[in-house]
Amino acid sequence: MSWMCVLVMLMLGPVLAQCTVSGNTSGLMEYTADSFSEKAHSGKTLFVYFGHQVSPDISLFLVQLEKSAEALLDYGISVAKVNCSKEQVAKFCTGEKLMKKAYLFRGGEVLKSFDLDTVFDVDAIVSHILFAVLFDELRYVQSDADLQALERPARGRTDMVLGYIRMLGTPEHRSLMETVFVYGAKYQFVLTTGGPILDPLGVGSSSLSSGVWFLHCRVHRGGLAIPTVTSDRCPLTPMRKPLSTLGLYAFLQLMEAPIVSEVYEDPSSQVHVSQAPHLHTPLLFLFSRPSTEHLDLDTATTLAWRLRGLAQLVLVHRESPAVKTPQEYNAAYRLPGQGSEVKYLTLTNLEEVMELFTDQEGEEAELHEEEAEDEEGEEGEKWPTMDMLDDEVGESVYRDRGHSLDMDSVVQLTSHTFHDAVAQSGLTVALFYLKWDAVSMAFLSSFVEVAERLADSEVPDVQLGVVDCGEWTDLCAAQPGGSSRPPAPFQPITAFPSVLLLRPQDAAAQRYSGMLGSEALHRFIMLNRLASPVLLASQEEVTSFLQEVPLLPYLADYRPDRALGLFRTHTDTDVPVFIEAAKSLRGEVLTALLSDGLAERCAVDHGVDLPAVLVFGSSRIHTRPSSIPIPSSSEELATHIHSALLHSLPELTVGSLPSYLSLGRPLLLLFVGEEEDERGRRENEAALEEMRGVAEREETEERFLPCWIHIGHTPAGASVLESYLGSLPALPALVLSHLSTGRELYHYPPNSPIVAHSIIQWLQRIADGVEPPAGMMGDERWMPVAPFYDFLAVMDQEVPGHAQQRTPQTKEKKKRGRGVARNDSEEDRNHKEEEEVPRGRGGDDRRSDSSTAPLHSEL
Known part of the structure; x- marks a missing residue:
């Protein structure tokens, strides 16, 4: 789905080039x-x-x-x-x-x-x-016999798209050719400019409108067969809306959707069927009873084929307790658009349904004609509204569309050069991107910045390359072990942008899943240059590892988390488990392996039994490491190491937030301000020290997650606090939020000093129900302005088992919160990293609970 979501950006490429192409103000060369x-x-x-x-x-x-x-x-x-x-x-x-x-x-x-x-x-x-350019992708027909000759070899193999273009060189012709560019490998495209073929299609020779028809020549993927037909012709569905790029995209998406979707929820709820088609197509709901389930499904299938292209049919199972529609209604429908209400009907025959949507089609056609007249001559006014788009990533790319980007520091990888380039370098970092995807173009700038930084530092044996998946689709869609020679060392790329690390000796690529920013990527690459795990062979190397002295000079700028595996011998049965876990943590955690006498001595020093893994957090100063026994699987060990690295009093940032939200514990959140002088620094330190005292209490650890946000480090924290309380209080401020019992927010009395025992008493008053809440967290839905700008949904598709619910947020709060973040970025470019797109471990928890919305959506 994420691939289809970004395809619309390609189809809009000739217009969106204004907001996605980094180059000269004019692309015309002399x-x-x-x-x-x-x-x-x-x-x-x-x-x-x-x-x-x-x-x-x-x-x-x-x-x-x-x-x-x-x-x-x-x-x-x-x-x-x-x-x-x-x-x-x-x-x-x-x-x-x-x-x-x-x-x-x-x-x-x-x-x-x-x-x-x-x-x-x-x-x-x-x-x-x-x-x-795409001449070989098209077939040209003039008569029905020509079309029938193309249908015969396509039966059971591929669907066909027939386009009638009244005149070449028109916007309709351009829309069709852009579609061929995207879908040419998926469908057989056929073009006609008129002739005898128009009569069987029901188009008069005097028609002023171009048109498109979808020919269902292969078995439908939805599991429901195409109705029996009397001839060997492919059933066809006309595109009833005016031919445009976006309209054609929505039409093809609708043709890919199941012919009938089955749901167990009431139509009054936001029924989510196929992601893209229902945004542009009416939904028809038919109600099914358990006693007539098979008959209802057959009826729905027959009707769905008659409505193909007019409406999408949803079969609602009444046996579900979530279905509240009164028994007197047997159908309902909802028109396209967010917020459209559901209208309930009692139908007696199928023809009533056909008349209903035929009338809707006529009204919609008149509306399109009026809109077209309004837009005529206003080309210069179309795209300035891009400034109003809700997604800051898309908006930032649009604002920077005229800035050039020097690509000399990265290698342009193609399907012809990719494998040779990987074989010739010790480490290849490849960015797979799309020029029409705003997130891709935003991250491309950071990627080039990392490449220039590595070149300036003269880092050997590391090359950064880019793959334009819009141009080299065969490489991006290659299957491991498929027909390509040599086989691709990665799964087909379905999310953009994607960064893979490849080594000649490794059969599979390593995916980068961290922050989409230059600093985070640079750190990941530098840590990846070190073996994982490092084999420690002397006491000096052990001391260097334990005391955070860099094993190599290029690690001097980083203080990575570390995990040390202790084993009696290199042949212990648990060693392979640790090695596999270390490989999966490469770039995130610095790992080392120690065995024999050195391991026994280290185990005695830290009071653990062999075998064991010692985990050292990068921000823990002068504290004992966590000790982890070796589990049976490397995945479980990697999870245990991640859990051990979570801090008892963490600082919440854009990067760390998903990991801590995934714990599902209420947040006891301390907001501290910037230290403008020595007095401010001491106040912050004193408040954090009291919070550590709260965090060390066993009852607190079980019930809450004590944490803090530094407004100077994470400027968006100010808008988070303002959304909680309605205004910015004096700092430091303590808030309890994300309670499992509801959406209440509690504000620690601002006139009370932040002292550990006072905080404990305050928490007890909340538990006893005598402390009044300071406010409630919003639960309104927060949707993107347009489906092809739903970048968060695209990112969610990358993570198995992702949550489907969008974070709630009111429109007013969203504008205010995002405005704060935008102003911060304009005033202080030093906080660039905090504004980068968060991804990676814990990323699927962004919308796992609607109660997390104000905090996570603002950050």
Whole structure:
């Protein structure tokens, strides 16, 4: 689903290029004769205009050519011009004063030439060039016999998409070609521009509208067969909405959805069927009883095929206690759009349903015509609304769309060079990204920054490379052990951006699941350069490891968490378990293995029995390490090590928050301010010391999680506190939140000193029910402004067993909280790391409980 979610960004690429392409303000290049020759033979696709003099008509063409440059960049096609008054390129710079042709090159050869009258604007340029590049992906038909000849070999193998384009070079033609670019390997696309084929499709020869039809030539994936038909033709479903990029995307998504979805909840709840289609399609609910379940399913299937493309059908099982609809109703429907109400009906035959949605279709068509008239001539006003989008990642990429990004420090990896590049370097860090995905483009900048930092430090045997999955789909979708030679060392990439670490000697890649920021990635790479585990062979090495003295100079900047495995011999049966766990922790935890006499001596010093694992937290000063017995599996051992590294009084940051929320304990949360002077520093230290006293009490450890947020380290903490209490109190401030009993918030009396025994008494008053709450946490749903900007949902798909519920937050609070975070980033760039996208261990707990919303959504 995450792959399909980002595909819409590709289909919108020519428009969203404004907010995702990092490059010159204009993507139009001007080549010299030498640079043209070099680019033409580079193997890439080029669209070039050669000109002498410029007439008014050619001036208009050059304006459109410049606009198309950014759009075509998304498809790996460079756009350029050559001034033949200054440069002479053989065969193309002729003696004509006004040259009225443009050329498409691939591999040094002319793929196609275009009269300027043909490529008259951006839509025409993009559609014609994609048409030429994707010519082999399309089949052209004029008659029904031509279409039938294509259907026969497609039966049982692939579905087909038939597009009727009334005139080439139009926006409809461009939308179809962009769709072919995305889905060309998935469906067989067929194009017609008119002729006898229109009559069987029900299109009049005088029709002014282009159209699309989906031909169901393969068995439906939903487990419900296509109804029996009397001929050997593929059943077809027309796209009833006007042909546009987004409309076509939603239509294809709807064709992929199950023909009937079965649910056990009431339609009045937010029934979640297929993620994308229902956002643009009405939902029809039919109610099923246990006694007639099979008959109801057959009826629903028959009706669903008649409504295919008009509405998505949902079968509601009445035996579920969650279904509250009165028995008098046997159907209901909900129109597209968030907040649309459910309307209940009592239907007596299927034709009533058809009339209902046929009428809705007519009303919707009139609405589309009115919207199209409103938008006509307002092209310049469309995309400034991007500033209003709710997702800060997308907005930041849009704001920085004109800034160039130097990619010289990273290797451009392709399906042809990938395996050789990995084999030639000790460690390859590969970023798989999409140019039309805002998160990818935001992280690409950080990735390049890490590459430049490694190059400046002259770090040997590490290379950073990037894979554009929009261009090299075969590499990103390769199956391990599949037909590719050599086989891909990773599973197909379905979430973007993704970072993999690859070594020539390893059969499988290691996935980076940390923060999407330069500092976190740099730390991960540097720690990965060390063996995991390190084999300690002398007392000096043991002392260096235990005293946090860097084993290698490049670790001097880091104080990593450490885990030391102690074994009697290298051949102990538990050694492989520890080694596998150490490999899974590589880049996060520094691990070492000790055996024989050195291990026995270390075990005596720390009072443990062999075999054992000693865990040293990076922020624990002068404290004894945690001791872990060796379990039966490496996964269990890695989990135990992670748990041992959780602090008894942690500082909550963007990176650490998911791990602690996953514990499911109420938060006893201390907010401290910035230390503007020595007095402020002492006050913070005193408050934290009292909190440590609370944390050390056994009853507190069982009931609460004492923790703290430093407003200076995590500026968003200020908006969190304000959302809790409605205003910012004096700091330090103590709050109890995320209670399992409800959404109450408790504020420690601001005039009382923060002392351990007073805090314990306050907690007891809360437990006894005599302390009044200071407020309640909101529970309203917090949805993205558009489905293709739901980046949190995309990130959730990466984690097995992820929670589906969106964090609640009111619209007003969301704007206020995000505004605070944005202003912080603008005023203080030193806090950049805190604004990066959180991922990794514990990331699936972001929305595991609606009561966590104000804290996690603000951070």
